Amino acid sequence: MTSQVGRGSSDSPGDVLSNPQCPTGRLLDRIGTKWTSLAVRVLAEASPQEVRFGELQRRMPGISQKMLSVTLHNLTRDGLVTRRVEPSVPPRVHYRLTELGLSLEAALAVVRAWAQEHMPEVDRANELSSRSGPTDS
Amino acid sequence: MTSQVGRGSSDSPGDVLSNPQCPTGRLLDRIGTKWTSLAVRVLAEASPQEVRFGELQRRMPGISQKMLSVTLHNLTRDGLVTRRVEPSVPPRVHYRLTELGLSLEAALAVVRAWAQEHMPEVDRANELSSRSGPTDS
DNA sequence: CCGAATCCCATGAGATACTG
DNA sequence: CAGTATCTCATGGGATTCGG
Numbered sequence: 627m628t629s630q631v632g633r634g635s636s637d638s639p640g641d642v643l644s645n646p647q648c649p650t651g652r653l654l655d656r657i658g659t660k661w662t663s664l665a666v667r668v669l670a671e672a673s674p675q676e677v678r679f680g681e682l683q684r685r686m687p688g689i690s691q692k693m694l695s696v697t698l699h700n701l702t703r704d705g706l707v708t709r710r711v712e713p714s715v716p717p718r719v720h721y722r723l724t725e726l727g728l729s730l731e732a733a734l735a736v737v738r739a740w741a742q743e744h745m746p747e748v749d750r751a752n753e754l755s756s757r758s759g760p761t762d763s
Numbered sequence: 764m765t766s767q768v769g770r771g772s773s774d775s776p777g778d779v780l781s782n783p784q785c786p787t788g789r790l791l792d793r794i795g796t797k798w799t800s801l802a803v804r805v806l807a808e809a810s811p812q813e814v815r816f817g818e819l820q821r822r823m824p825g826i827s828q829k830m831l832s833v834t835l836h837n838l839t840r841d842g843l844v845t846r847r848v849e850p851s852v853p854p855r856v857h858y859r860l861t862e863l864g865l866s867l868e869a870a871l872a873v874v875r876a877w878a879q880e881h882m883p884e885v886d887r888a889n890e891l892s893s894r895s896g897p898t899d900s
Numbered sequence: 901c902c903g904a905a906t907c908c909c910a911t912g913a914g915a916t917a918c919t920g
Numbered sequence: 921c922a923g924t925a926t927c928t929c930a931t932g933g934g935a936t937t938c939g940g
Contacts, residue, residue, distance in 0.1 A: 733876075748863070
């Protein structure tokens with residue numbers, strides 16, 4: 627979902643969503659990624675407690691180690707999550723939301739509330755156009 | 764971003780984000796799509812005025828006809844946008860946000876506000892880990 | 901226990917060309 | 921003008937496997 631112009635046009639970037647003009651696009655590119663929002667949610671629920679890698683994986687049913695790793699790495703790079711390695715063997719790694727991450731969670735909570743409240747209507751609309759669209763009557 | 768199990772396993776669905784349990788995931792799958800949020804934004808700015816296809820395209824620099832078409836189609840299917848065809852030649856098609864669409868815009872506005880306020884910090888964090896990560900000092 | 905590396909498929913999305 | 925169809929490439933993300 628990151629910039630790319632297409633075939634061989636090697637000059638003008640032309641990307642709108644991932645350019646500084648539109649912070650929203652760039653943000654959505656990140657939280658729109660499959661597991662990010664769920665990870666933030668789980669970490670927020672535990673906050674201010676830290677959560678270990680394996681525990682996170684258990685609380686995010688279906689996620690693979692790779693994707694959890696990648697997701698956490700991205701969140702850490704973005705300053706939304708802190709990573710603390712406990713020097714033991716085997717090593718334990720703990721994650722926690724930063725202040726910034728918590729503030730994002732607040733915004734996500736709004737989105738979640740909308741989803742909870744309105745997704746049924748969206749589903750309804752989909753079913754309606756499934757019927758009246760193809761066949762009509 | 765929609766369900767898929769992997770190689771040839773043809774049985775268990777296993778997808779977590781696009782299942783009814785997590786409306787948020789399903790919503791993010793939609794608004795996280797490259798042009799959706801911008802389209803909603805532009806339509807919201809014009810609301811309650813309608814906006815024509817070409818006008819929309821002009822207000823969304825960089826979008827192709829195809830992607831605009833697809834995006835609007837999805838929004839319409841989801842009940843977020845209405846589509847009105849003016850029976851003339853050449854035909855003119857007008858789009859407008861529904862009430863549902865407007866309510867979504869409200870949620871998106873919160874996300875936008877967060878992005879405006881905090882993306883710089885995110886960028887800063889990225890630059891920091893670009894330097895201290897690789898090299899350290 | 902944590903996660904990096906590799907492989908591989910399904911999908912998103914741009915370019916282009918064609919219809920009513 | 922609005923929209924569809926086709927082709928193509930870059931990316932997301934799952935399975936699996938190796939390393940510390």
